[in-house]
Amino acid sequence: QVQFVESGGGLVQPGGSLRLSCEATGFSADYYTIGWFRQAPGKEREGISCLSSSDGNTYYAGSVKGRFTISRGRVKNMVYLQMNSLKPEDTAVYYCATNHREICGSYSAFDSWGQGTQVTVSS
Numbered sequence: 500q501v502q503f504v505e506s507g508g509g510l511v512q513p514g515g516s517l518r519l520s521c522e523a524t525g526f527s528a529d530y531y532t533i534g535w536f537r538q539a540p541g542k543e544r545e546g547i548s549c550l551s552s553s554d555g556n557t558y559y560a561g562s563v564k565g566r567f568t569i570s571r572g573r574v575k576n577m578v579y580l581q582m583n584s585l586k587p588e589d590t591a592v593y594y595c596a597t598n599h600r601e602i603c604g605s606y607s608a609f610d611s612w613g614q615g616t617q618v619t620v621s622s
Contacts, residue, residue, distance in 0.1 A: 501597065504522045504614070505520070505593060505594060506522075508618045508619075509617075510621065511618070511619070512620070513622055516583045519616060520572075521580070522577055523577075523578070527576070531598075532552050532602060532604075533578045533597055534548065534598065534606060536606070537591035537592065538615075545560065545606075550569045550603075552601045552602075554602075566585075578595060587621060594613055596612055596613075597610070
């Protein structure tokens with residue numbers, strides 16, 4: 500069974516940084532595309548970043564482009580999201596997921612959600 504465990508969230512001041520971790524179990528995540536999502540209070544979950552397994556291409560939503568970086572770790576089945584220059588509007592629960600494919604495509608095709616990790620950006 501495909502499962503994800505997200506960690507690394509917390510409280511950070513505006514302008515600060517966090518690195519989120521996504522550990523996949525139940526499948527070889529290194530061979531599949533992984534995406535990061537977030538859901539802010541009162542809002543729908545949105546896809547913010549994707550890492551294709553076939554070619555290593557990365558994609559970012561406009562709201563995080565230039566500030567967030569998705570990457571795979573040296574440890575098997577680990578994916579990270581480095582978040583810099585955090586803003587209060589980045590406050591949300593962050594999730595990782597897979598579309599079970601080798602390329603990114605539509606964020607609507609992702610599933611196997613974990614519990615998420617809370618990120619709060621506040622002074």
